[in-house]
Amino acid sequence: MDPRGGRTPVSRRWRGERMTHPPFRFGPALLFCPADRPDRYAKAAERADAVILDLEDAVAESAKPAARESLVANPIDPARVVVRLNPASTPHLADDLAALRRTAYRTVMLAKCEGTADLVALEDFEVIALCETARGVLAAPDIASVPIVSALMWGAEDLVASLGGGSSRTADGRYRDVARHARSQVLLSAGAHGVAAIDAVHLDLADGDGLRAEAEDAAALGFAATACVHPGQVEIVRSAYAPGPERLEWAQSLLAEAAVRELDGVFAFRGQMVDAPLLRQAESVVRRAHARGSSEKGTER
Structure with missing residues (x-):
């Protein structure tokens, strides 16, 4: 069932067919880069194992049209690129997809995915579903079952915001219980359906020790990658995922x-x-x- 009520909409392409998920080929360090900063595209791709060109939170509302044009006009190796799209609940997704189809990029990350209905428009793409709201986390098992999905990622800050809260971490930097629960739910959902799981970003750029501890824990539990928001985090994540x-x-x-x-x-x-x-x-x-x-x-x- 879709968490918003009624039967889960399923594309004709998926109905009655037994399909395998696309293999997840990135990791362990994925680096976000604002799509409206094309001067950073190549540098981000060189620094990390893959770059996530972000059309969503990293781009202001007024800058989104220019960001889409930058995405089209400044191509880099599509084998190392994920494009983060705006949520299906916004009017921006259709414009994102129109721009994307003018590029060679075919791996996308859908922000605030909240059910299988959100994925129907993405049939032609490999999808990393970002489960970062209460609905998205609860729907994670159904989302992971969709054949075009290669990975699930979770996000702490949007999750807490969707609950009406104000902070995902306690004063000592540890995740609050609800965030830990969401992390586990997404990891278990991904594992149950044979897709990868990506751990959330660590926003405190000065806290290298905290990032290392979280990345080491993620690797030990079976996460395939950790997302980064700064190039300085990449080597910390890589080192944490590499066995001694x-x-x-x-x-x-x-x-x-x-x-x-x-x-x-x-x-x-x-x-x-x-x-x-x-x-x-x-x-x-x-x-x-x-x-x-x-x-x-x-x-x-």
């Missing part, structure tokens, strides 16, 4: 042992009992190490 040498050596050795001995049940390794979930964790560690290597090569280009 001891952890990587453990994962590689464990997988090698399992492969050589053709083990697929429970067995002992270095004094620890190993079963299928632990093997999957080792595989995740190795994937994150490979992603770190790919990120460094991409930055060198």
